[in-house]
Amino acid sequence: MNPDQIGFYTLLKKEILRFTSVMAQTVGAPVITAILYLLVFAQAMQGRASAYEGITYTQFLLPGLVMMTVIQNAFANTSSSLIQSKLMGNLVFLLMSPLGPLQWFCAYVLAALLRVTIVGIAMLAATMPFVDLPVEAPLMLVAQFLLAGGTLAVLGLITGIVAQRFDHIASVTNFVIAPASFLSGVFYSVHSLPPLWYTVSHLNPFFYMIDGFRYGFFGYSDVAPWISLSWSAGFFVLCTTICMIMLSTGYKLRN
Amino acid sequence: MNTPSPSALRIDSVSKSFGSLAALKKVNIDIKQGEFFGLLGPNGAGKSTLISIVAGLTRMDSGAVSVMGHDSVRDFRSARRKLGVVPQELVFDPFFKVHEVLRIQAGYYGCGAEALPWIEEMLERLELRDKRNTTMRSLSGGMKRRVLIAQALVHKPPVVILDEPTAGVDVELRRTLWAFMRDLHANGTTVVLTTHYLEEAQEMCERIAILDHGEIQALESTPALLARQPFRFLKVRLPENSALPDHLQSLVSSEENHFIELKLNTSTHPVGKVLDMLRSAGIAVEDVHTRDPDLEDIFVELTQ
Numbered sequence: 001m002n003p004d005q006i007g008f009y010t011l012l013k014k015e016i017l018r019f020t021s022v023m024a025q026t027v028g029a030p031v032i033t034a035i036l037y038l039l040v041f042a043q044a045m046q047g048r049a050s051a052y053e054g055i056t057y058t059q060f061l062l063p064g065l066v067m068m069t070v071i072q073n074a075f076a077n078t079s080s081s082l083i084q085s086k087l088m089g090n091l092v093f094l095l096m097s098p099l100g101p102l103q104w105f106c107a108y109v110l111a112a113l114l115r116v117t118i119v120g121i122a123m124l125a126a127t128m129p130f131v132d133l134p135v136e137a138p139l140m141l142v143a144q145f146l147l148a149g150g151t152l153a154v155l156g157l158i159t160g161i162v163a164q165r166f167d168h169i170a171s172v173t174n175f176v177i178a179p180a181s182f183l184s185g186v187f188y189s190v191h192s193l194p195p196l197w198y199t200v201s202h203l204n205p206f207f208y209m210i211d212g213f214r215y216g217f218f219g220y221s222d223v224a225p226w227i228s229l230s231w232s233a234g235f236f237v238l239c240t241t242i243c244m245i246m247l248s249t250g251y252k253l254r255n
Numbered sequence: 256m257n258t259p260s261p262s263a264l265r266i267d268s269v270s271k272s273f274g275s276l277a278a279l280k281k282v283n284i285d286i287k288q289g290e291f292f293g294l295l296g297p298n299g300a301g302k303s304t305l306i307s308i309v310a311g312l313t314r315m316d317s318g319a320v321s322v323m324g325h326d327s328v329r330d331f332r333s334a335r336r337k338l339g340v341v342p343q344e345l346v347f348d349p350f351f352k353v354h355e356v357l358r359i360q361a362g363y364y365g366c367g368a369e370a371l372p373w374i375e376e377m378l379e380r381l382e383l384r385d386k387r388n389t390t391m392r393s394l395s396g397g398m399k400r401r402v403l404i405a406q407a408l409v410h411k412p413p414v415v416i417l418d419e420p421t422a423g424v425d426v427e428l429r430r431t432l433w434a435f436m437r438d439l440h441a442n443g444t445t446v447v448l449t450t451h452y453l454e455e456a457q458e459m460c461e462r463i464a465i466l467d468h469g470e471i472q473a474l475e476s477t478p479a480l481l482a483r484q485p486f487r488f489l490k491v492r493l494p495e496n497s498a499l500p501d502h503l504q505s506l507v508s509s510e511e512n513h514f515i516e517l518k519l520n521t522s523t524h525p526v527g528k529v530l531d532m533l534r535s536a537g538i539a540v541e542d543v544h545t546r547d548p549d550l551e552d553i554f555v556e557l558t559q
Contacts, residue, residue: 003365004332010362018350089346093406096310096340097363098332254314255307 008103011094015111018081026077026115031122034069038062038127041187051189052220062131063214064186066123067148070116071181071206072173074152075159077112079169082160095254101247105157105240112153113146120145133217140225141216147232148209152177154239161246161253180206190222205235261324263288263414263445264309269318271304271469278304280469281318286447286462288323288413291440293460293477294449295550297558301469302449303343306418310340322414336364339412343419345399349392353383353402356391357409364410377405380435397428404432408439415439416447421455433459457481457550465557472557477550484548484556489526490516491533492542500536503529514542 001009019026042058051060085091094104124133135141159172184206190198201207202223212228215221221228246252264286271279279301286292296302307313309320311331319326325333348356354374361370378384381401386394391402400420407415417436421429436459440446450456456463457477464474473480492514493499499507499515506529508518519529526545533540548556 001367003336006365006367007363010359013362014351014359017355021350085348088349089342089344090348092310092312092342092346093348093360093363095312096335096338098335098365099363100332250314254312 003098004100004103007097007099008107011099011103011107012110015081015107016114019077019111019115026073027118027122030069030073030119031126034065034123035126037065038131051191051222052218055218055220058131059133059218060189060214061187062124062127062133063217064184064210066120067145067210067213068181068184068186068206069123070120070145070149071152071209072177073119074112074116074149075156075173075177077115078108078153078156079160079163079172080156081108081111082157083163083166083169086160086163087166091253101244104247105154105244108157109150109153112156113149116149117145134219135217136219137216137225139216140212140229143229144209144212144216144232147229147236148206148213151205151209151232151236151239154236154243158239158243158246161243161251164252180204184210185222186210205231208232208235260288262286262321263290263323264292264447265319265321266305266309267319267321269305269308269320270316271301271308271313272316278469279308279315282466282469282471284464284471284474286414286445288445289440289443290445291459291461292445292447293456293463294447294466295453295456295463295554296449296466300466300558302466303418305466306340306416306449309416310338311335336410337412338414338416339407339410340416341404341407341418341420343422345396345403347391347394347399347402349390352388352390353394354378354387356402357405360406361409366410370409373411374405374409377408380431381405382431397424400424400428401431404435413443414445414447416449418449419451420448421450421452453550453554463550465554467558473553480553481548481550484553485521486548486552487519487521487526488516488546488548488552489519489529490514490544490546491540493538494541497538500532500538503532514544 038058038061041061045057085094159169163169183201184204185201190201190207193201208223208228208231211221211223212225212232215225215228262285264284266282266284268281268283269279270277270281282305294302294305304313308315309322309327311327321327322334323337325337327334351359357374361374378387381404383398383401383405386398391399394402404420420432436446448456448460460477462476463480465472473483475483488508503517506517506519506524507515509516517529519526530540
């Protein structure tokens, strides 16, 4: 490995160690929360007609819950890491290092993707005995998972760069990420919504991530899979462009 | 034909403003390889801003910085690999143990397993061996400071900047640090020191720059800086009930424990002449001391 590769690998390893050293908090807690959602909603909605023929409500719900957990945890991983480093002051070690913006970007995003992969697999493994999930379009499933996890990791980076306090991160989490992920069709099909909310849902990028991810399992979706994939890819490219500009110019990092 | 070796650190016409405040005004400093250089100035003079610019923590408005010939912006990777900075603040990553912090820091700079013997040596030299498996949050302030020093040196940079490394540290660490720095300097490392302990700078530094209000007020070898003021201090103890003649009152710089210190311009008031004046005034001086101005006197003179 050349020095640049060693630098990148070190930052990636550090970011992985950061969340693996508190696995109960970073992996265990979101898995438990998502399973509780599944239990409660599956029980409460028992007997309700499913959005898709031949698919139970519990089956319908699980991919959405996995994706919602991915969205929230990918965002939390990068945003919390960056704001902690900022507030503790130890970000200077990274800022003074020879690591370039692309190495920063890739290391933070890959670490977040690893975390949400572990969370997602743990959720699916824990529910496997109770919920039978087919896999109809594995490539779409993986693509949507990576694009959603990657996009939210990048959004977390952007928020971490801009934020000056934990409050700022909490505000974005509570007032943007959580509502947008809850109102993205995790618990229902958007076809069941009134016309206004049906239209509004189509402006929510998280809706396409969840809908496309669900297509990967069932081969059914609310919108055509290529539209979901295009929205997810477009949102990823947009967020990545903004983030790379911030990292390259040192916006809010190199005062 | 041999090409001349590049400067260890070259700061070329660097300016930086924060809003309407001009923190640095076209600062020029050229530090040769192997120098022990002092960067002094009162609080708010611009030292930390300058160091932040060199370290890549702050972007300059104009000018250029190079480390060992590598431009700090265009060729930032090479420049940063040649530089180690001990920050002024006690910053640390609470998640990791001491040896993990050092391995991570080495990795950032592209150093792999080959850095391990040097890490062990630094742990030994900085008396951190017993703390290698202690998490950073559990260390005392002094121990954290030692780790900061080790972090700055972990990639064996040829240029090291110490930003007030002895602020608030005990005598033992101060001695350990200076012994370590002397060894590194003897082996060719360029050391740039900022400190408020002027006696340290006078003792350690070969050349000194004094920065005030964002401008270089003086940049000379330490002996030349000390010799640049034509002053000498004369301390006399007068008999009780004796007073200094009126025409010498304007020369008084301090009074303490019956001693009066006079700040004499050696061309207009040589020591012998002043003593003659006291004798002529009928004052039998009981005790006499003289001293050359030290760095603190020069510093005060330049920054008042």
